[in-house]
Amino acid sequence: MTDAIAPGPGVLPAQSIRAMIARGMIRADGPIEPVQIQPASLDLRLSARAYRVRASFLARGRSVARRLDEFAMHEIDLAPGAVLEKGCVYVVPLRESLALPADVHAVANAKSSTGRLDLLTRLIADRGQEFDRVEAGYEGPLYAEISPRSFSVLVRPGMRLNQIRFRRGRASLAxxxxxxxxxxxxxxxxxxxxxxxxxxxxxxxxxxxxxxxxxxxxxxxxxxxxxxxxxxxxxxxxxxxxxxxxxxxxxxxxxxxxxxxxxxxxxxxxxxxxxxxxxxxxxxxxxxxxxxxxxxxxxxxxxxxxxxxxxxxxxxxxxxxxxxxxxxxxxxxxMAERPEVLYGAGLGSNYQGQGLKLAKQFRDPAGG
CATH class of the missing domain: 2.70.40.10 (Deoxyuridine triphosphatase (dUTPase))
Known part of the structure; x- marks a missing residue:
């Protein structure tokens, strides 16, 4: 295992994410758990509080905390477990925060099970102009906007609904x-x-x-x-x-x-x-x-x-x-460098080898 951040352009692999954690570029309220680190991304965790908001919003040059002063209706304690109701919009501070290098930017996405539940989850960062995008050199907190679309859901602190991927330079293939x-x-x-x-x-x-x-x-x-x-x-x-x-x-x-x-x-x-x-x-x-x-x-x-x-x-x-x-x-x-571990290789990956498959919360229809 190397503690160096991969020098080339592309998506940073798990070993680079660990190096970023060690160097304080990725921070957290409490230790980051090994299970959060995927081959090319980091799972993000909910904190213990949420805010019911009257509308979805972007920070647009301001802090998310300041925008919450405008849009929050009430605060919810997630510690005992809380229901996020279908058709409502919530903003939850995440346990992770960032202090990115000047040449590294990030993009987020809902995790597979989150999307299969029609649980709209998007990342918001201070001053951000877009959902799910974090500019190079960003330093500050991260938030999840969560809006259940089909089912109301019960959530608790530490749940991982979205994930973030770090990139240097141009990564997409022509x-x-x-x-x-x-x-x-x-x-x-x-x-x-x-x-x-x-x-x-x-x-x-x-x-x-x-x-x-x-x-x-x-x-x-x-x-x-x-x-x-x-x-x-x-x-x-x-x-x-x-x-x-x-x-x-x-x-x-x-x-x-x-x-x-x-x-x-x-x-x-x-x-x-x-x-x-x-x-x-x-x-x-x-x-x-x-x-x-x-x-x-x-x-x-x-x-x-x-x-x-x-x-x-x-x-x-x-x-x-x-x-x-x-x-x-x-x-x-x-990839900027080949990851040390691949998806499905000893990671307990839920969807390797999948066909038509619902979120992991549901039983296999064929198995009863």
Whole structure:
């Protein structure tokens, strides 16, 4: 293990994150736990208090604390466990804070299980002009904006709903670089569609004999985020079954869990992220919460055949989604250095080798 921060451009790996912690560039209220450090990102933890706010906001040149004075309605103690209600917006200070070098910036994303629960979680930093972005050289606290969209949730201090990735310089691969990488190691198991990233299409063929996807029930109960493999999916989700034509009509306002037609491979020297798809593709938005870590879908790390799980929300008008339709784009990034541990390799990763899979709080529908 090295204590040096990787010198080259790209996404910083786990060993560099540990070095940043040792040097005080990443700070925390209490020790940072080893389980927080992923191959190419750091999980962020909720503190013991939350603020119910009347609207989502950005800091825009001011401190988040000052903006809370404008928008907070009341403070909530998370220590005994607290319910964050569907349709409300909350801001929670995080235990971690940053003192970034002048050449390192950061980007955040909701963790996979967070997104699969339709639990909108975005990072806010002081003076920030965008969600989920932290400028190079930033020094200050971090906050999570949390807005449950489909289910009310029970949260406690220390829960990890979002994660942060650190970058130096340009990290994303151009299309020509992606084509060369696919030719060398294979990124998908079909002919790739490469245009400002790697195209993703949807599988509505009812893979494995089960449903083509899941739709969140509009009036479901409470999800305790600490209860793993606990809930019956049918209490919270409706199976999605295609019409005879093979299409699924998405209802406005509804939230769906679907799966990619392609098996995905993120080689050890790369990381990836699903970019929201352009509105011109249809009246829906597709996103993949959580980063694709180095080693996702990598055969040597136990991930051969891993699919991308797609979180889909329909807007404005019903939309007919067809099997094989391109719905998303995967942006690959170079690592500044290969991480010492890959996704799925002894990390207890929940979604390595996955197909259509709900958040970890739900039982496997096939297993009862």
């Amino acid at each position: 299309d020509d670089e992606l084509r060369a990488l696919h030719a060398r190691v294979g990124l998908v198991d079909v002919e790739p569609v490469i245009d400002q990233g790697l195209g993703f299409s949807v599988d509505l063929s009812m893979p494995g004999g089960g449903p083509a996807g899941w739709r969140a029930r509009p009036h479901a109960g409470l999800v305790d985020l600490d209860r793993i493999g606990h809930y019956d999916p049918l209490d919270f989700w409706e199976p999605v079954l295609p019409a005879r034509s093979g299409s699924v009509i998405l209802d406005p306002g509804a939230f769906y869990i679907l799966v990619s037609r392609e098996s995905v491979h993120v080689p050890p020297d790369c990381a990836a992220e699903m970019a929201p798809y352009l509105a011109m593709a249809g009246e829906f938005r597709v996103h993949y919460a959580g980063f694709f870590d180095p080693g996702f879908g990598h055969a040597a790390a136990g991930g051969a055949g891993s699919r991308g799980v797609l979180e889909v929300r329909c807007y404005e008008a019903p939309f007919a989604l067809e099997h094989g339709q391109v719905v998303g784009r995967l942006v690959y990034e170079r």
